[in-house]
Amino acid sequence: MTRRHGVLFIVNDDAELALAADADGVHLGQADLPLNEARRIVGKSMLIGISTHALSQALKAERDGADYVGVGPVYPTATKPGRQAVTTAYVAVAASQLRIPFFAIGGISPATAEEVLAAGARRLCAVSAVVGHADPAAVCVTLKRSIERWEAEDALRRSQSLSIAENAKRTEAARLGKTEETLNAPAVGTSEAPNAAGTGIPLLLNGKRTWCESVSLGALAGALGLAGRRVMAELNGQAVPRADWDAVPLCPDDRVEFVQFVGGG
Amino acid sequence: MNAAYSPYSPLRIGGIALRSRLFLGTGRYPSPAVMREALEASGAHVVTFAVRRIDLDVAEDDPLLGQMGGKDLIYLPNTSGASTADEAVRIARLAKEAGLGNWVKVEISGHPRLLLPDPAETLRATERLAREGFTVLPYTSDDPMQALRLEEAGAAAIMPGGSPIGTGLGILNPYHIGWIVENAGVPVIVDAGLGSAADAATAMELGADGILVNTPVAKARDPVAMAAAMRLGVEAGWLSRQAGRIPRRAYASASSDETGALFAEATSARGGRP
Numbered sequence: 001m002t003r004r005h006g007v008l009f010i011v012n013d014d015a016e017l018a019l020a021a022d023a024d025g026v027h028l029g030q031a032d033l034p035l036n037e038a039r040r041i042v043g044k045s046m047l048i049g050i051s052t053h054a055l056s057q058a059l060k061a062e063r064d065g066a067d068y069v070g071v072g073p074v075y076p077t078a079t080k081p082g083r084q085a086v087t088t089a090y091v092a093v094a095a096s097q098l099r100i101p102f103f104a105i106g107g108i109s110p111a112t113a114e115e116v117l118a119a120g121a122r123r124l125c126a127v128s129a130v131v132g133h134a135d136p137a138a139v140c141v142t143l144k145r146s147i148e149r150w151e152a153e154d155a156l157r158r159s160q161s162l163s164i165a166e167n168a169k170r171t172e173a174a175r176l177g178k179t180e181e182t183l184n185a186p187a188v189g190t191s192e193a194p195n196a197a198g199t200g201i202p203l204l205l206n207g208k209r210t211w212c213e214s215v216s217l218g219a220l221a222g223a224l225g226l227a228g229r230r231v232m233a234e235l236n237g238q239a240v241p242r243a244d245w246d247a248v249p250l251c252p253d254d255r256v257e258f259v260q261f262v263g264g265g
Numbered sequence: 266m267n268a269a270y271s272p273y274s275p276l277r278i279g280g281i282a283l284r285s286r287l288f289l290g291t292g293r294y295p296s297p298a299v300m301r302e303a304l305e306a307s308g309a310h311v312v313t314f315a316v317r318r319i320d321l322d323v324a325e326d327d328p329l330l331g332q333m334g335g336k337d338l339i340y341l342p343n344t345s346g347a348s349t350a351d352e353a354v355r356i357a358r359l360a361k362e363a364g365l366g367n368w369v370k371v372e373i374s375g376h377p378r379l380l381l382p383d384p385a386e387t388l389r390a391t392e393r394l395a396r397e398g399f400t401v402l403p404y405t406s407d408d409p410m411q412a413l414r415l416e417e418a419g420a421a422a423i424m425p426g427g428s429p430i431g432t433g434l435g436i437l438n439p440y441h442i443g444w445i446v447e448n449a450g451v452p453v454i455v456d457a458g459l460g461s462a463a464d465a466a467t468a469m470e471l472g473a474d475g476i477l478v479n480t481p482v483a484k485a486r487d488p489v490a491m492a493a494a495m496r497l498g499v500e501a502g503w504l505s506r507q508a509g510r511i512p513r514r515a516y517a518s519a520s521s522d523e524t525g526a527l528f529a530e531a532t533s534a535r536g537g538r539p
Contacts, residue, residue: 076398087397089358115393206318224321230330231319232362239358257318259359261329263300264315264343265290265430265457265479 010049015041025049025067030057035064051105053086055093055244062100069098070125073106074116079127080106088119092238095120097248110142117150204255218246220256232259276474278452279368279400279421281339284310286469287499288341288454290479291329294488301332303482303492311339313370313477315346316356341402343370350389357394369394370424370456371403380430384411388418395419404456407441412449422451424477427468428458431480435464439471446472462491462498469502470510 002009002024010025011018015038018026025047028038038048051070052058058069071094076085085106094102104121109129116124124143130136200211205220214220217240221227233240234257240248250256275282289309294300304312314329342360344353350373357369371390375383382405391403400421405411407425415423425445428434435458436442446453452474459465460481468476478495485491523529 075396085398087358112396206321208321226319230363232316232359234355234359237355239355239362241362242364257359258321259316260319261314261340261342261360261363261365262317263290263292263294263329264345265292265313265477 008047010047018042018046027051027070035061035066039065049103053084053090054241055090055097056247058094058098058102059247062098066100068101068103068123069094070105071102071121072104072125074104075107075112077107077128088115089239091116091119091121093235093240093244093248096236096238108143110139110146113143113146117146122147122151122154201250201252201254203250204253206257212250215249216246217244217248217250217256220250221245221258224258226258230260233257234259276452278402283339283475284308285496285499286475286503287465287496288313288456288475288477289482289492290477292479293483295483297329297332299488300329300483303488304332304336305492306489306496307482307492308496309338311341311368311477313341313343313479314360315343316360317346339368340365341368341370343372343404344390345372345374347373347390348375348383348386349373350386350393353386353390354393354397357390357399358397361399366400367398368400368402368421371401381406381426384408387411388414391415391420392418395421402454407438407445409441409444409448412445412453416449416451420451422454422474423449424454424456426457427455427464430457432458433460433481434458435460436467436471439467442468442473443471446474462494465495465498466502466505469499470506472506475499 008024010027011021011023012027013029013032015026015033019042023046026038026042026049028035028048028050030051030053035048035050042048047067048065049068049070050061050066051072052061053072058071061069071086071091073080073083073085074088074091077083083106091104101123102121103123103125104116105125108116108124108126113124124147126139126143130139133139200213203210203212205212212220214223217233217235221231221233233242233245235248236255275284276286277283285308287307287309288311289304289307290313291300292315294303312333342357342363344356347353347356353371353373357371360369361367371387371394373383373386373390374380375386382403384405387403387405388411391401394401395418401419402422402424403415403420404424404426405415407427412423412425423445425442427436427442436455437458442455453472454475454477455468455473456477459468459476459478465476465478476499482488482491482495
């Protein structure tokens, strides 16, 4: 039936059944069969997806050869009651860190879709909002239109940002030229100028231009002596759970914030 | 105190029964040690914080949370420093990553001198954070309609200010606070502007479910004594409200019956009226 309509058929949880049914793919949960095990059963050509609830799980899935991941539940959902929502913060981190496709899932409806798309998702998965609605087809059309609108805007932005990136590179080169006399930075950690070896990447760290040798958010926190402290971190406007710090790589011009609780009313 | 008169008939917010109706802020104390003692004296269960950048040029220890060590407290980070809903949501999400619960006081200031909350942005942030599963306590002005809107948006409690933050002017519009209390389906915590224990009692007598104070305690000559006074003020006001005050009257009414008064005839002869 799905083939007649040109739709992919993905079997949930059961790799053997997916193989027997000649399905297009199999979708795993975190508690199901490990990815490599499933891959061994279904072979190279079948799609494998896996639900993830944190960036570390998604990056692991990517490494282990998943074709796509689920990111969620973004909101509390009736489909999986009692599950902690990962919020659009995880959607945004996934959008910036994953190379394989991901689906935002959990509490997705026409009412929440805009926020999820704004966070960077371009694939949505909705259950309750569709099957629980008097007119499921209309809900699907609405969701599809929202996605298409964001994709169109992406395309527009891509064509404009090429020139912006070029400009930024030139500004950076000019700035580097001026600071060459102050190249006495320490070999590890951070500094206000690039080091002698010319390695390291520029960051905006707590609002200040900083050069950093660290490859991950976790390594940067370590270099700053924040490892044992109750500190929260934000990367490019998105809070990053501490458990994910080591898995989040730093890229040039990332905006990093390290914050803490202080006295207040 | 007789248990029947206990002021701690528990206030429930976000599914938690609170030990105290006094919420305490942690800013501006003369020292961390004084803050800790004041916290002890206040009996507060909920304590508020702000979220700020770490000064990466100064090696400092955890300045504040260390003082809380081991206490069973509810942490209520605020979103001060935000001037839009987006910024408030960012701060709330960061605060949540501290792993100290999911309560947040939405505080979005719209004016640098009055620090009065921006109603539109506050409403927007409350709605978004409530949907994300936060226990949201929005700081608002004493506007009864805004209080209703915030409740509809999913606020776990409403926190109207008595007067602008840190002014100590007390409750400038008791009529509005009373109206908010009367119509709210969620707890009302009077926040901001209170100056002394009398203001705390007034807020409670108006029917507030609790109060939040910071500056009047932290900046009192003796913060620890004022923390204790605030606790007593809240208890007194709460009990007074439960007890039910007498109506206000225009003329005196004697505490004793006049029948049998010794000089009733003389008083009458001098022109006194019964």
